Amino acid sequence: MTISPIKPHLLSIAIISAGLLLPPQTTYATVANGVYAYEKGNYQQARAEWLPYAALGNPNALYNLGQLSRMGRGTEQDFIKAEAYYLRAAEKGHVGAQRNLGTLYYFGRINAVDHAKAFNWLTKAATSGDIKSQLMTGTMYFNGEATEKDNIRAYAWIFLSSQSGLTRAINALDKLTAIMTPKEIMQAKDLAPSLISNQLSPDDVGLMVQQQEADKPASSSPKNIIAETMAPPISETPPVGHSAADNYRVQIASFSTETTAQKALKILQDKFPKLWDGRQGNIEYVDLGKKGVFYRLQLSPFNRKSDAQEYCRKLQENNQDCYVIKSP
Known part of the structure; x- marks a missing residue:
């Protein structure tokens, strides 16, 4: 019996097909290897790891x-x-990509400022629970950028963002509170829960690299003091060496549900109000495979490890367990 040789083009198709059937574990390992290379400063190696996937x-x-x-x-x-x-x-539902795409358009990184495109992507991310996008969406409603000016919707979005302890959202909310009536504020708070209409699907932050250079506002100045307060947070992480660089975090605990983590964050905010100046709460989604999904409650930002250790020590003196980790 004669065995026909495999033709080169058929072999190529077989290889590509096999690649499409790679199990999730293989994909995770390779993307994770790229993140590891990135964290070591091997950016070209990281890029090579990610390109095929x-x-x-x-x-x-x-x-x-x-x-x-x-x-x-x-x-x-x-x-x-x-x-x-x-x-x-972003088109695959990646929330971080939706947010960053929105910031490229908002800050005019591609040719010129495009508020319409920015609003489209930022609202998608905001609806999925991204706190920075919620802050920016509120900013755009307040400024009337790509949408009609609407103080109630602005307050509602910023109120949602502030619930996670984002300092600049809290500051912006204080400014909005000063110019709105109690009735308007009540309407905004009633509206807020309905704005989160999507099933929340947090990104796997363990497979994502964090941005190290902050965006700067586009040439056009913010229209008002609220925008001046709120526009900066959309940039990812301040440059290394900046006093607010997110290099280290204080981790409080891990929880099995996001709701429990949010409640724990609220308890911390109420218990230690004086320790929140310049700090914010972060709830990091982590999928550990067979071990399950967890939500890690972390406090940030800390430029130096010693700063985080000192902060943790103060919490421990008040019977609050914690430990210091390097930022994801």
């Missing part, structure tokens, strides 16, 4: 490549390429 449509790989293009790490800084990567991930 981005080609297969992996949203975290696409997002991470967008980050590299945005920051110019392992490749030339190119906001147009960043947009392309973010867009592909």
Whole structure:
């Protein structure tokens, strides 16, 4: 019996098909390896790890490549390429990509400011529970950017953002409270829960690289003091060495549900009001496979490890367990 040799083009199809059938564990390991390389400063290696999985449509790989293009790490800084990567991930429901895509348009990183596109993507991320996008969406409602000015919706979105302890959202809410009537504030708070209409699906932050360089506002100045307060938070992490750099965090505990983590955060805020100046709460979603899904309650930002250790020590003196970790 004669065995026909496999033709080269059929072999290629077989290899590609096999790649499409890679199990989730393999994808996770490879994308995670890229994150590890990135954290070690090996940006080109990280890029090489992510490229094949981005080609297969992996949203975290696409997002991470967008980050590299945005920051110019392992490749030339190119906001147009960043947009392309973010867009592909955003269309797959990646919340971080939706937020970052919105900021590219809001701050005019691609040709000119495009409030309409910014509003579209920021509201998608905000609806899925992203607190920075909620803050920016509220900003846009207050300023009347790509939508009619609406103080009640502005307050509602910023109120949602402030519930996670985001300092700038809290400050912005204070300013809004000063110019609104009690009736308007009540209407806004009643409206807020209905704005979160999507089933929340947090990104897997363990597979995402964080941005290290803050966006700067586009050339046009914010229209009012509320915008001046609220526009900056949409940038990811301040540059390394900045006094507010998110290099370390204080972790309080891990919870099995996001609701429990949110309640624990609220208790902390009420219990230690004097310790919240310049700090914010973070609830990090972590999928540990067979061990389950957890929500880690963390406090940030801390530039130096010693700052985080000192903060944790103060909590421990008040019978609150905690420990210091490096920021994800």
